[in-house]
Amino acid sequence: MQAADEPAATAPLERIAFSVAGGSGAIATLSDKLLAARVKNLLEGETTAKTIHDLKSSLHHFSAQGIALTGVRHDPMLYSYLLNPTYSSHALPDAALRRFNLKMSGNLAEAADLTGRLAAALRKDVEDEGLTSVYDEIDVPLVPVLARMEGAGVKIDTAALSRMSTKLEREIEAKAQDIYQRCGLQFNINSPKQLGDVLFNKLGLPMPVKYGKGKKISTAVDVLEGLAEEHEVPRLVLDYRQLTKLKSTYVDALPVLIRNSSGRLHTTFGQTGTATGRLSSTNPNLQNIPIRTELGREIRAAFTAEPGHVLLAADYSQIELRLLAHFSKDKLLVEAFRRGDDIHTLTASQVFGVPPLMVTPEHRRAAKVVNFGIVYGLSAFGLSQNLGIEPSEARKFIDAYFEKYSGVRAFIDATLEQARRDGKVKTLFGRIRPIPDINSKNANQRGFAERTAVNTPLQGTAADLIKLAMIRIDEEIQKRRLKSRMTLQVHDELVFEVPECEVDGMRRLVREQMENAHVLEVPLVVEIGIGPNWRDLE
DNA sequence: CTGGAAAGCGCC
DNA sequence: AAAGGGCGCTTTCCAG
DSSP: OOTTTSOGGGSOHHHHHHHHHTTSSGGGGSOHHHHHHHHHHHHHSOOSOOOOGGGGGGHHHHHHTTOOOTTOOOOHHHHHHHHOTTSSOOSHHHHHHHHHOOOOOOOHHHHHHHHHHHHHHHHHHHHHTTOHHHIIIIIHHHHHHHHHHHHHOBEEOHHHHHHHHHHHHHHHHHHHHHHHHHHTSOOOTTOHHHHHIIIIIISOOOOOHHHHSSSOOOOOHHHHHHHTTTOSHHHHHHHHHHHHHHIIIIITHHHHTEETTTTEEOOEEESSOOSSSOOEEESSOTTOOOOSSHHHHHHHTTEEOOTTEEEEEEEESSHHHHHHHHHHOOHHHHHHHHHTOOHHHHHHHHHHTOOGGGOOHHHHHHHHHHHHHHHHTOOHHHHHHHHTSOHHHHHHHHHHHHHHOHHHHHHHHHHHHHHHHHSEEEOTTOOEEEOGGGGOSOHHHHHHHHHHHHHHHHHHHHHHHHHHHHHHHHHHHHHTTOOOEEEEEOSSEEEEEEEGGGHHHHHHHHHHHHHOOTTSSSOOOEEEEEESBSSSOO
16 A cells, blocks of 8 residues: 555545554555544544554554544454454455455555445454354453553663573584584584585485475484484584574573663564464564573573563463363363362372372373363374374383273263354354364365364463453453553563553553453463563572 | 565563 | 465575
8 A cells, every 4th residue: 555655635544544543554654643633533533433453553642642543343354353363464465365355556545445344344244153252242342452552562671681692602602613623624504405405415424214205304302312322413504503593592682672752562463463363573573582401491581671660471381181171061171170180190190000109200200291182172192292202102002091991081082063054153252263174075174174173272272361361450450550561472471561560560460350260160270470580480 | 776576573 | 195274474595
């Protein structure tokens, strides 16, 4: 769309605001003042459709001018997303093409017109699909919450990252030289093609069978892990990969994205970007900040609070397994969560046939893989790969699991049956995801569809629950005029920046709202950490 | 020179 | 034959 070139005077102000809000990128071409005036006009006018989705990042500006986003009721992007969240884009031209089979010209007035007509048509569809309450009670109320979170941003310690960058630079160079030395030549370690050539042709390491023919040679983690026993280079490459990955993706990239006006990092949350109802995060993605390795935790420690403040992070404990318990009503699982048992230890005890007190750490680790695997639809082959055991042995574990957790088996079967019948699955709150391949004759496609059908209600309900908690917590923060700010959401975790004096109140408020889901068969448990940075939370 | 696909990998 | 659900970012590589 060419908003900047369009003579604004030719279209009514109200209609221009429509097109701006319709997801076109036109916002960037308008001055804030002009935009605010147009939105004000839009909101005060008698209109059939009002959209806000793409305006959320400017919300702080509007509220500063006393313009409330009340009366906003219709957003074509959110409607389109709810009707079928699997499309990659819900922008106006894409949604209009799908709903009306209409190719947009780029004319501003046309865009404005279509935004209104699309909203009306999609609204009807949403009502017919029973999605009204998800729209009214979850996705729309969440918009201003996300706007405030994006506006608040998060502080990062650039000096610490700068020091890390210098140090990593040296370590990467040393690691590269070591690899060159041992391989007897210099090459681009970052190039899988060149690396594969060196490992398998020059060094003569065994090519994993499944990658030998037809498919390309793989140098992925699991392959290099397997080769690490044969030769020292694969391990060095894995080290090198970790260092370069973390340096380029986080240590060097994040400081560049700090906003001048705030000195902070501001992500953009995508509300229409996932097939399950989860949020996404871009520019930067703050939902994949490292934590697993020591170096990763060092990076995470660079996420800090302002002086006089602390970070408060609240995590749902095992939310997807709890939802599995809820949906399946499996006796063993439900009772375990009600008692507050360690679920991985219970599964280890059940699957390996030993008393809970006799469960070893290895048992528990394997059981953890099994528990998560169930949620994701893991196969015997996948489990065997993961645990380094025979597929036949993995099959026994899986069979033993379903033997003990018979309710889970029944839930999976019922979910698949429903998916085959309706061609879609639902979350607890009625959010839908079409599963078109569920009856496919292609076993591969059907397999994917079946795993998706089982996972989506769990992942999607977890997403709904945390969205609801976010709405309620934000409401309380606003109502009580607290200084605390919600800053990040990482799927089952919320992060707040809290003044020292509000810590106790926020701890109670956040726990209360996140655990508030009395409709479930099992309690939701939230673990809260508080500290000076995102790493050192206690 | 740019856009996009593919590989790889960070998180939940 | 494939083999674990959901994302976004960086790099390489190649076509246009």
